[in-house]
Amino acid sequence: MNKPKIISLMGPTASGKTAFAMELYDRYPIDIISVDSALIYRGMDIGTAKPSKQEQQKYPHKLIDICDPSQSYSAANFRHDALAEIETSLKNDRIPLLVGGTMLYFKALIEGLSPLPAANSEIRQQIEEKANKLGWQAIHEELKKVDPISAQRIHPNDPQRLNRALEVYLISGKSLTELTQNSGEALPYEIMQFAIMPEDRSILHQRIEKRFIQMLEQGFEQEVKVLMQRSDLHLNLPSIRCVGYRQMWEYLNGDISYDEMVFKGICATRQLAKRQITWLRGWKQPITWLNSDNINATFNNLF
Known part of the structure; x- marks a missing residue:
């Protein structure tokens, strides 16, 4: 019996995953399921490069805005929620498209999770x-x-x-x-895995810098000021440790200058991209690489 098919679209931050997913939504009967540990948080929109409200209305994304920044959300939580969304999509005769850059979530979903003791x-x-x-x-x-x-x-x-x-x-x-060396239950689907990034790494670095500057222009500082007004949020939380947020928080706290915040924010984003690429280069399952400068030509020949 053939397994149901799903698609994963992975890649480093700022590689163009979200924009391409929206293009695919216009052309195929797909459901976009976010695989991003930052997009899960409500009220953290600008610094996470979350699709705008208008974009989300036109291109619905599952598993976005599902947590308050004070809450914790594990890879196990993601696997449970993603499997539920995949099943719903398949029952509606649609194609689940998993899009994001949180490689730990992809790993948990595709390879399964080891049985760990419950919290005590x-x-x-x-x-x-x-x-x-x-x-x-x-x-x-x-x-x-x-x-x-x-x-x-x-x-x-x-x-x-x-x-x-x-x-x-x-x-x-x-x-x-x-x-965790022993994986749990594997994914019960046939998965087509794609990874997207520019051939020239310097182009990715330029995109990262440009996007960070755009975030600042869009009101990123004010977004973090609102978060800082809450007594239950602090720098040790996974949400506030997201790339960009930590640096902006430190600036607003008076710990670093504005220019340091910008520099550190861009550097931290580049380091995140580097880690994501390293994960992908060592990925166990076969991946089809897409050049983000010419995505459609490559994808159309395969899909």
């Missing part, structure tokens, strides 16, 4: 109490002893992920790295 509020509280006394750097050092690979991957100022990684070890006696 008592252990989490113990870790937090220790962090309040000794600092999260001490928690990071503790994690380094039991799971050096996770410690290398997780920033010392990321309490949510530090807590979870250490919690997993304290509950199971096994490291997060060890447990």
Whole structure:
């Protein structure tokens, strides 16, 4: 029995994924499902390059604006929600098109997730109490002893992920790295995987810089000011650590100058793109690469 077909369109930030997805929506019976860990947050529109309200009306995107910035949202949450959206799309005789640059979400969806122990509020509280006394750097050092690979991957100022990684070890006696080596249930569909980016990396860098400047002109500073007025948001949250938001937050906090914010914001976005490309270069499944300077010609020959 043939598996239902779905399409994934991956690529680094500013490579043109969203614009191309909208073009495809005009030509094929597709449903756009966002695979982006920043677009999930409500009230974070400009700095995430989220499609405008007008664009979303014309080109509906699933899994956008589904979380408050104070909430956490895991790869497991994404897999659950994405599978539900895929099933709905297929039942309506449409083609699910997964579009985004959060490679961890794609990996969780396509390869499945390892069975990890459920959260334990008592252990989490113990870790937090220790962090309040000794600092999260001490928690990071503790994690380094039991799971050096996770410690290398997780920033010392990321309490949510530090807590979870250490919690997993304290509950199971096994490291997060060890447990995640065994994938869970694989995706029950046939997936056509595409990746989009310019052939010349310098073009991508130019696009990143241009887009960041456009965000500033569109009111990015005011958007972050509104977020800062909330007492429940802070720099350690995954939402505020999104590229651009952290740098703008630091500027508005008086920690860096305006010019430093712009420079650091552009550099952080370029580093994100580099990480995304590295993920894609090492992708296990076969990928068809599309040149973002000539997408349609390449795609039409394959679809």
